[in-house]
Amino acid sequence: MIGAHVIVGYNSAPGGRDALALGAAITRVTGGELTVATIYPPGSPGLAVEAQANLAHAGEELGAAPAEYLTFESRGTGRGLSLLAGRIRADLIVVGSATGGQSGRITIGSTSDHLLHLASEAVMLAPAHYEPPEKPARLTLAYVHRPECDAAVERVAQATLRLGVPLRLITLDLRTDDQGKLRDDLALAVRLAWETTGIEAESEVAEGHDAAAALADVEWLPGELLVCAASEDAQPHRVFLGELAMKVLRASSCPVTVLPRGFS
Template sequence: MIGGHVIVGYADDLGGRDALALGSAITRLTGGELTIASIYPPGSPGLAVEAQAGLAHAAEELGPAPAEFLTFESRGTGRGLSVLASRIRADLIVVGSASGGQHGRIAIGATSDHLLHRSSKAVMLTPAGFKQPGELDRLTLAYVHRPQCDEAVERVAQAALRLGVPLRLITLDLRVDDPGRLRDDLALAVRLAWETTGIEAEAEVAEGHDVDAAMRTLEWLPGELLVCAASEDAEPHRVFLGELAMKVLRASERPVAVLPRGFS
């Protein structure tokens, strides 16, 4: 289950503070380790000092919660977080929404784009300004009938069982597929969750003319987390988010976790 060691990509801005709050909330739930990292470019001693100062602000924001604070030199923030996560054996990278995006939604910037297409660790993003509740209310998995999603059903069901929260499986009916087949596929996924963990998952088909419209038909609990599996095009043990899943992520009003291919 993700969350045994969480690394937060921190910058002293709204997105960084959102990521800090989410990463801290996740480790409170899982009892995992928390590392706060600030990445700066090579050959920039002034920016290195700024990164260190930013981490001091992060420590003030975080309060007494135990955490390690690291600065790391890299040509890109996403690349730096990926390398650092591997070095410290973190299993989840948390980042905030890019600046300039819509409040309450996830905006993809250069850092998150790199992570969503190359990370070897699970990646979690939080909508801009999202207020983290004290508890996790439910795990929801965006499901399509693919081997990657079947694998994710088992993994997310195990996480829900361990955390003691309900599991919901959703699929989107964008009026381009057979609705009966979509419901049959979802029923098989519910059965898979039951057979592997004993959890009786909720199942919902969201209908709409596009992803955003379909997502708006779903009700979301305050402390809900959406999970997406990597695309079939992903390299083994890498994140690669496909076009449809990227649209789901951008339409989400809750934090989204993306699992690497072959995640265990």
């Protein structure tokens, strides 16, 4: 299950603190390992010292919560997090929203942009100023009838079973598709979840003229987590977020997890 080993990309900006709080909340629920990492560029001794100071601050914020703290040298923060995640066998990378974005929404910066197009692990992004609850309230999968999403239905259903929370499947109707077909596709996905795990998933078509309007059309619980599958254009075992999924991510008011292609 995602969350067996979580790595948090931490810095002293508000997004770093949001990611730390979310990563710690995930491991409290899953019982997984937590690694807090700060990335610094090569040939920068001063920034290496600053990275250590950042981790000391993270330790103060977490208090007695068990965690490993690492600094890592890399030419890019996203690249460094992905490389380090592979070395320590983390299965989830958590990062925060870029500075300067709207409160309660996800703003993509250079770090998250790299991860959303090349990471080998699942990537979770926290909205700005997000305060995680004690445990998730529901997992929602953004569903489109295609192989990667069908595989994600099984994986996310298994996760909800282990976490003891409901599963919801939503499909966006942006006034361009036959809603009857969308509902038929959703019904097949609900059946897939039932056949693989015995979970009876909720399903909903979210209507709107764009992704933001469609997401506003449905109810979101405090503690909701949204999951997106990788694009069919992704390389095997890599994250790659398509255009519509990127719009969904930017419009989401809850944390979003993106699964790599072929995630198991």
